[in-house]
Amino acid sequence: MAANSPPAFDEQTLLHALQQGDRRACDELVRHYAPRLYNVALRLVGRPDEAEDVLQETFIAACQKIKQFKGKARLGTWLYRIATNNGLMRLRRRTPAISLDELAESWEEAEPHIVQPWPEDPEKAVDMAELRAVMEEAIRTLPESLRMAFVLRDIEGLSTQEAAEVLGISPGALKVRLHRARLLLRERLAEYFASAQEEGTR
Amino acid sequence: MSVSRAEACRRWLNALCEYMDGELDEELCAELERHLAECAPCTTMLETMRHTVALYRRWGRAELPEEMLQRLKSIVHSHLSSDTEASTA
Numbered sequence: 355m356a357a358n359s360p361p362a363f364d365e366q367t368l369l370h371a372l373q374q375g376d377r378r379a380c381d382e383l384v385r386h387y388a389p390r391l392y393n394v395a396l397r398l399v400g401r402p403d404e405a406e407d408v409l410q411e412t413f414i415a416a417c418q419k420i421k422q423f424k425g426k427a428r429l430g431t432w433l434y435r436i437a438t439n440n441g442l443m444r445l446r447r448r449t450p451a452i453s454l455d456e457l458a459e460s461w462e463e464a465e466p467h468i469v470q471p472w473p474e475d476p477e478k479a480v481d482m483a484e485l486r487a488v489m490e491e492a493i494r495t496l497p498e499s500l501r502m503a504f505v506l507r508d509i510e511g512l513s514t515q516e517a518a519e520v521l522g523i524s525p526g527a528l529k530v531r532l533h534r535a536r537l538l539l540r541e542r543l544a545e546y547f548a549s550a551q552e553e554g555t556r
Numbered sequence: 557m558s559v560s561r562a563e564a565c566r567r568w569l570n571a572l573c574e575y576m577d578g579e580l581d582e583e584l585c586a587e588l589e590r591h592l593a594e595c596a597p598c599t600t601m602l603e604t605m606r607h608t609v610a611l612y613r614r615w616g617r618a619e620l621p622e623e624m625l626q627r628l629k630s631i632v633h634s635h636l637s638s639d640t641e642a643s644t645a
């Protein structure tokens with residue numbers, strides 16, 4: 355057993371300390387959750403400076419409202435929800451309406467076209483920097499509702515129920531969005547692997 | 557029972573997502589596995605979807621810059637101190 359590993363994170367203890375107004379507990383809250391929230395906020399608003407603003411407001415709101423937190427959801431889920439709502443508000447301010455065309459188009463594109471096996475270990479078969487650039491571009495261009503379902507569920511590892519709670523939608527709706535997101539991302543990566551393979555055999 | 561293979565595959569496509577999350581109900585699960593055993597395209601779809609998720613899980617997280625973490629801590633701190641001062645004043 356590693357003797358030097360930091361003490362295990364205990365949500366209940368932290369929550370109790372926060373509700374007692376313990377300031378070090380707020381530090382702990384930031385230290386533990388900021389990296390996760392940053393990923394979600396950045397994926398949502400797209401700009402690091404704005405993601406930082408989202409995080410600031412989220413933690414300040416959380417530390418101020420912690421007494422209202424009844425512990426029905428997990429602390430993390432609650433924080434994701436505050437951050438997501440904050441980020442969405444900013445997005446709506448920037449782009450007042452979502453284009454319906456954009457949504458319709460993305461539904462159609464979810465149909466898989468390239469169905470051929472990938473290399474057994476994709477990370478060894480291609481240039482990782484190139485693959486990561488393709489991955490970034492693919493996730494960046496997903497419609498926001500699909501992107502958030504994917505980020506919360508597949509990157510952050512929330513359960514279907516938790517991710518649905520964060521986004522304020524039903525678990526069924528979450529599953530539909532997640533499925534579309536996975537199909538669209540898969541298609542983009544499939545294109546990349548197919549072209550990389552072609553280049554390799556040339 | 558004369559559903560074309562493409563039609564069957566199209567129907568299964570929607571179940572693949574729940575299947576890979578272990579959320580597909582048992583009966584459908586068994587039926588899908590029978591289909592997968594004899595359908596290469598659906599098996600490829602399942603595998604490549606799994607690869608997709610695994611790749612993003614590994615590489616898809618944007619890293620929080622250390623300076624930003626420090627700034628966050630100090631801003632949250634100063635906010636809290638001014639709150640306490642205001643409430644005790």
Ligand SMILES: [Zn+2]
Pocket residue numbers: 561564565568591595596597598599
């Ligand atoms: Zn099939």
